[in-house]
Amino acid sequence: MSARAMTARRPVRRHVRRVAVSIVIVGLILALILGLALLAPWIAPADPTRQVLMMRLKPPGTLAANGQLYLLGTDDLGRDLLSRILFGAQVSLAVATLSVLVSTLVGVALGMIAAWLRGWVEVAIMRLVDIMLSIPAVLLAVLTVAVLGPGFFKLILVLGLTRWPRYTRVAYGQTLQVANLPYIKASELAGAGSARILLRHVLPNIAGPLLIIVTAEFGLMILFEAGLSFLGLGIQPPAPSWGSIMSVGRQYVERAWWIVAFPGGCLFLLVFSVNVMGDWLRDRLDPRFRAR
Amino acid sequence: MTDLDAVLEVRDVAVHFAARGGLFGGTPAPVKAVDGIDLTIGAGETLGLVGESGCGKSTLSNAIVGLVPPTSGSIRVRGHEVAGASRAALHALRRNVQMIFQDPVLSLDPRSTVGAAIAEPLAVRGVARGRVLKDKVDALLAQVGLEAEHAGRYPHQFSGGQRQRIVIARALALEPALVVCDEPVSALDVSVRAQILNLLVDLQRRMGVSYLFVSHDLAVVRHIADRVAVMYLGRIVEQAPRDVFFAATKHPYARALMSAVPEADPVAQRAKRRTILSGELPSPSNAPPGCAFHTRCPLATDVCSRERPRLTPRPDGALVACHHA
Numbered sequence: 310m311s312a313r314a315m316t317a318r319r320p321v322r323r324h325v326r327r328v329a330v331s332i333v334i335v336g337l338i339l340a341l342i343l344g345l346a347l348l349a350p351w352i353a354p355a356d357p358t359r360q361v362l363m364m365r366l367k368p369p370g371t372l373a374a375n376g377q378l379y380l381l382g383t384d385d386l387g388r389d390l391l392s393r394i395l396f397g398a399q400v401s402l403a404v405a406t407l408s409v410l411v412s413t414l415v416g417v418a419l420g421m422i423a424a425w426l427r428g429w430v431e432v433a434i435m436r437l438v439d440i441m442l443s444i445p446a447v448l449l450a451v452l453t454v455a456v457l458g459p460g461f462f463k464l465i466l467v468l469g470l471t472r473w474p475r476y477t478r479v480a481y482g483q484t485l486q487v488a489n490l491p492y493i494k495a496s497e498l499a500g501a502g503s504a505r506i507l508l509r510h511v512l513p514n515i516a517g518p519l520l521i522i523v524t525a526e527f528g529l530m531i532l533f534e535a536g537l538s539f540l541g542l543g544i545q546p547p548a549p550s551w552g553s554i555m556s557v558g559r560q561y562v563e564r565a566w567w568i569v570a571f572p573g574g575c576l577f578l579l580v581f582s583v584n585v586m587g588d589w590l591r592d593r594l595d596p597r598f599r600a601r
Numbered sequence: 602m603t604d605l606d607a608v609l610e611v612r613d614v615a616v617h618f619a620a621r622g623g624l625f626g627g628t629p630a631p632v633k634a635v636d637g638i639d640l641t642i643g644a645g646e647t648l649g650l651v652g653e654s655g656c657g658k659s660t661l662s663n664a665i666v667g668l669v670p671p672t673s674g675s676i677r678v679r680g681h682e683v684a685g686a687s688r689a690a691l692h693a694l695r696r697n698v699q700m701i702f703q704d705p706v707l708s709l710d711p712r713s714t715v716g717a718a719i720a721e722p723l724a725v726r727g728v729a730r731g732r733v734l735k736d737k738v739d740a741l742l743a744q745v746g747l748e749a750e751h752a753g754r755y756p757h758q759f760s761g762g763q764r765q766r767i768v769i770a771r772a773l774a775l776e777p778a779l780v781v782c783d784e785p786v787s788a789l790d791v792s793v794r795a796q797i798l799n800l801l802v803d804l805q806r807r808m809g810v811s812y813l814f815v816s817h818d819l820a821v822v823r824h825i826a827d828r829v830a831v832m833y834l835g836r837i838v839e840q841a842p843r844d845v846f847f848a849a850t851k852h853p854y855a856r857a858l859m860s861a862v863p864e865a866d867p868v869a870q871r872a873k874r875r876t877i878l879s880g881e882l883p884s885p886s887n888a889p890p891g892c893a894f895h896t897r898c899p900l901a902t903d904v905c906s907r908e909r910p911r912l913t914p915r916p917d918g919a920l921v922a923c924h925h926a
Contacts, residue, residue, distance in 0.1 A: 491702035492710045492718075495771065498695055499722035501861060513712035596755035597711060 332589050335582040341509040342579055346398035354380070355389035357396040362387050366565040382567040385557060392548040400550035401576075404465060404543075405530040409523055411469025416476025417551060421507050423468050423477070424484035435481065439472040446471050447536065454542040464543050468530055479522055484514035517591045524587030528580030550577055606699075607677075608778045608811040609665065614674030614684070616660050620886060632886040633818040634660040635671070639717035641852055641914070642779065645805060647812040649826030649843070651819060651858065656883055657835040658815045662781045665813065666700045667691045677776055689721065691697035696726070699772040704783040705764035709756040715742075715767050716752030722774045741770040745800060762793035775803060781813045787820060819862050823847055829841075831855045834893040835885055837912065851900050851919055851926040854878075892924065899926075900925040 345352070364373060364387040371379045374429065381390040423434040441449075453467045487493060488511065494504050535552020537543035544550045551572040558568025605646060614637040627906075635657045642648045652658050657739040663669040665676055666817040668684050676683040678697050679808040680741070702708045709718055714802050719738045723729050729737050758762055765785060772780050788903040802825060805812065816822050822829055823843065830840040831852065839852040850859045864870040880897045883889055889896050895905035912920045 313853075405744065408763040491704060495700070495708060496721060497704070498666060498698075498700055499771070499774075500692055500695055500719060500725045502725075505725065510710050511711070514710065589739075595712075597757045 311493065313579075315518075331588075335585045335589075338578055338582045339586065342398060342575070342582075343402065345395055346402055348391075349395040349399055353392040354378070354397045355392045357388060357392040357549050360388055362385040364437075366561060366568075368565070369567050381571050382565065384554070384568050385561055385565070388547075388553075390568060390571060393554055394551070394575060397549035397551045397554055398575070400544055400548065401534065401552065402579075404468070404534045404550070405463070405527050406470065407465045408468035408530045408534075409527050411465060412472040412526065413476055413519070415469065416473035417474075417480045417512075419473065419513060420477040420480025420482075421484045421533045423490060424481045424526065425503060425507060425511075434477065438477050441471070441474040442478075446533075450533070450537055451540065451542060454537065456470070459542055459545055461544065462524070464534065464537065467537075468533055472526060472530070475526070476519065476522055479518050482516060483518055484511055487511050487514050495534055516594055520587050520594075521589045524584045527583050528576070531576060606643055608644050608679060609642040609648075609666065609813065610642065610680075611638055612675045612676040612677075614638050614661070614664060614676055615672045616657070616664050616669060616745060617672040630886045630888045632750070632884075633835050633888060634885055635664065636885075636888070637674070638832075638835075640837070641780070641838075642762075642811045642813060644778070645811060646828070647805065647814055647826045647884075649822035649829045650815045650828060650832060651817060651822055651826075652832035653817060653858075655885070657830045657885070658817075658832055659783055662700065662783045662813065662815055666698050666781055667694060677714060687828055695777075697778045698776045698782050699775065699777040700770055701765075701772050701780060701782045701785045704788050705761050705768055706756075706788075708768045709764060711756055713753055714752065715747075715756060718756075718767065719752070719771045719774055722771065726775070728775070737774070741774055742767075744773070745770045746805070760793075761789050762796060765789060765793075765797050768780075768823075769797075769799060769800065769804070773808065773810070776808065777810065778812045779813065781815070783815045784817070787816065787818060794821070795852065801825065810917045819858060831858065835887055836893060836922070837920075838894065838922045839913065839919065841917075841921075845917050845919050849917065849919075851915065852923050853900050853920045853926060854894050892922075 342599060361373075361383070364371070365371050365385060366377070367379055367387075369382040371382060373481045376519065379389055379391070379392065384390055384393065386417075396511035418421060419434050420532040421433040450467050450469045453471070454463065457467070458465045478566065492591050493506060493510055496510055533551060534543050535556055538550055544553055551600070555573045558565065558572075562569050613631065614635060615637055617631040617633050618650070619631050620629040638661060640648065650658055650661070660669060664671045664836070665678075665683065667686065670682045674684060678694055681690070681697075682693055683691070683694055683698075708717070716735075716738050719741050723734055723737060734911070735752075738752055742749055742751055747763065747766055747770070751759075756767070759767065785801070786797050788925055789797060798821065801812065804810065812825070813885070814822065814825055826843050827847040828842050830837050830839065831854065832838070833854050839846070839855045846855075850856045853876070857878050860873065860876045865874055876899065878897045883893065883896060889906070892905040892908050892910050895901040898905065900923075908924070910922045910924050912922045914920055
């Protein structure tokens, strides 16, 4: 406790009152997507993998002979698109969240360590970053999957471990800047160890730019998952993910626009909301932008 | 050699920074930021360290608090060696040496509350925790003229002068024997300078702390220092008790500094003979031989470029490093 006891935030209510309408809307969208994804097994109208070949490529609103309504239409194998999107949301959200988490942890830790320790550690880490960035990420992912084999957790590992260099670059540059400031020296003089200085004083002060990358990468990860799934290296069919639905739908875009349009729209809403939320959170985390 | 009363003893300290070699070999000369300095500060004493920017004042301060390792020489705080001390030894030593930085905006972490900043040295060392810690922080805030309720606020909610008060409270939290003040008032408005200086003097009287007061402002040094040392290119050229120094400055460089201080009385100001130095401060990686100042000195003769003058005592108690003054 000790020092933390004194960092007690002011009452929460004061913050809530100042929240802008856009943040409320964006928050509701995120909550809705998350809620629908979690509730998919109960609210989905059909089994997302059940094929009805008679009902291939039916437009949204089609009513089947057995009374089933295909609210968002069907895909190329006659599967209910709404159900696939609902279940696909689970996969896409999980892959994006977990892979961003992995790459943030690895990338930020390495960047801060490189900038803090300098010397050969810095050279080793930052040259590795250069090497990683010079190899096309897809190639690296394909190679890794080829060695490890496909699978949900392997996919997260692959995405997480190929995307960390971006975080490292930013964390490294920001840490270099902050590490020479007098308040860091003052903490050193106060007797704080490296771990405490990095976590308590450096990390909060470099969190803003990092958060921007996190939100940008979040959307990218969903698309990456789609790309890898399309290549047969990610989520294995028939399991749905937004990415795999879209990559299949791409082939039929002239005859059945809905297969791409609906998951695409969901993806847009999700990424947009995450970005707006990220910007807001960055400002919120900075005491200088809080109410005076 | 060891003076038991001395809080700080600096003996022949040098700090050289190795310059990075070029692509085609050849090691450039090291930058001699500090090149052989002796200083002593007694208990409850204030030594004013004066010199132009680039003369090594800040490097010397950083070496004294252990942020920069000295290349050679000995730095003793209360008899304990700082130079070459292990991490654990440095950690222990820093209870006795703290620092106040020039820029109060950059001296406080914008993301942690004032209370947390002041509590950090106490919390990290396990001096106090919980309720006791909070009381200590409140007491420290009161000591520098702030309220207990300020502990929950963030640095950006304070003015420059108030922030410097917070920095002072943090520096004094561990009740150090020596506080190195690196230009503590030069970033402040003139109107709050006097307040901060008086606060420092007041705290010194109450706690018996010693100050190494680094400044380029002679008026400020005259106000606060018991003794004055003038640095030029990594060396001390003159050291004297304050009154002796301001009554009769001897070294030609110190005189030039003195003559640059404007006089409040316009008649006296016009009558004043100003010594204007020509030329730039030579590079500390390529200091002139002999007396480092001879390239700009109005009194320089042949001997100055050959022999480095030693600091020698004068009858009135001053120490001066000059062949002619």
